[in-house]
Amino acid sequence: MLSHNEPMSKYCSLRAGGVVQDFFTPHTLDDLSHFLKNNQKPIFMLGLGSNLLVRDQGFAGVAIKLTQLNQLNITNNIIQAGAGVTLAKLARFCQSQGLNGAEFLSAIPGNVGGALAMNAGAFGSDFWSMVDSVATINTVGKVFKRNVAEFDVAYRQVTPHYQNEIFIGVNLRLTQTDKPQDIKALLKKRNDLQPIGLPSCGSVFKNPPNHHAAKLIQESHLKGFCIGNACVSDKHANFIINQGNATASDIERLITHIQQTVKSNFNIDLETEVVIIG
DSSP: OEEEEEEGGGTSTTSOOOEEEEEEOOSSHHHHHHHHHHOOSOEEEESSSTTEEEOTTOEEEEEEEOTTOOOEEEETTEEEEETTSBHHHHHHHHHHTTOBSOGGGGGOOOBHHHHHHHTOEETTEEGGGGEEEEEEEETTSOEEEEEGGGEEEETTEEEESSSSEEEEEEEEEOBSSSOOOOHHHHHHHHHHHSOTTSSOOSOOBOOOTTSOHHHHHHHTTOTTOEETTEEEOSSOTTOEEEOSSOOHHHHHHHHHHHHHHHHHHHOOOOOBSSEEEO
């Protein structure tokens, strides 16, 4: 399905952002392949919009949302998941199959495609530690199967050896021997520590080596600091909350102010986890 002039505030968890020129949701992989073969515009992939900010001037291209690529199967203890599967659903599915190690995904508000692109993680675990292989599609619609060695994977960062390919699915290898974690306990821990239920993008900044971004921001006395209606959370300093009608510009200016303040106080550069487009 193709629509036009979609406000990204509808799709991003910060509830802010400009208009994207075209918005495409393929029903099948064939739909996606056909679209890419005929597309001439720049694209970006939209997962659940939980770590994305589109600038107020918008994006003169195509946002592609892979919600319908949501197959979820298991063969010989290998989980096959499409890019559109939510991480919460994936965690529950693994648990239902008696496979342990994916429980932490229940606390991440994203989907498989986004988790692959950024090596999403929580509670000391990350997505690519479970990856056996991935499926990708390039910008002219050709599908590939890639192994883990074809990507450089680091903390909240994945660099492919092949450019212009989009994640469309993954095979995950899990075990039945690891001790399972309690998903309800993980969710309670997340809810106790983070401002759940308010418009945010999750963690704004990556943790620098040997430091915690939230601690650096808190020790810079920035909890509760606002620019426009964009404010640093009083509950968790690495979260920015849209308190009302914050613009993408408000949010980006607050991000820059936090970076400058932490740099001035600690000589540490904070790198964004949130992706800014436009």
